[in-house]
Amino acid sequence: MVAQTELSDAEVDRIFHALADATRRDIVRRTLTVEASVSELASAYDMSFAAVQKHVAVLEGAGLVVKKPRGRERIVRGNPEQIRRAQALLDRYEQIWRSRIDRLDALLAGDGPSPQN
Amino acid sequence: MVAQTELSDAEVDRIFHALADATRRDIVRRTLTVEASVSELASAYDMSFAAVQKHVAVLEGAGLVVKKPRGRERIVRGNPEQIRRAQALLDRYEQIWRSRIDRLDALLAGDGPSPQN
DNA sequence: GTAACGTACAACCAAATGGTTGCACAAACT
């Protein structure tokens, strides 16, 4: 089990915001499989190099992607660690939901009229 | 197992965008536990009623929350179904990552020099 | 050394976001 670095609201904002764009999600998907330079990525989309470069910067700022220099290129790699962190966030919501169910179950275990939904 | 309604890019955009705001995440958290009217929610945050109402509208548009009328009030309830759908999306990325690992493992199972990271 | 390539960054622009106030209207209370 990895130490769960507590994410600030701002960091969580950045993660979900970064994921809220189809191009950026595609970049993550792509670089989780094979790392690619920024210009390689850029050639895959119908927009300017600068636009793609900005998307990568957003992803990097959110920690969803890591850039390492190689010669004149910057190699982009998806960061599964951060994906897992995002999953953990959503898990929390699931847990909240489940604990509510548990409480209701406990309550209904006694008796009372069937709830109207 | 529930039929996995295929989400469009635009829908996924809306889900993650809705989650990219601390106030909205808090509304989801809150209404997963206890449903609340819009004005009840509004009283919990340091912003105008209209602002909170807009946040709720964004969440509703993303399907993360459901509103049902009760008298003059609109009762807001978190939608665990959609949360799960978001989780499923992130799971896909995890899978992509894992399948990459598998491929690398298969490759390295043979022989070859140890990779430089 | 010079040209080409890959990246970063600034300036600019249109559209979207997140907040505000004000108004309209239906439901509930007196």
Next chain:
DNA sequence: AGTTTGTGCAACCATTTGGTTGTACGTTAC
């Protein structure tokens, strides 16, 4: 009936976003 409460919506505003082009600069190739 009249007032209060809860909601929705429009108009407005500042800021952010997502795109563009242009420029600068380090790295690689000739």
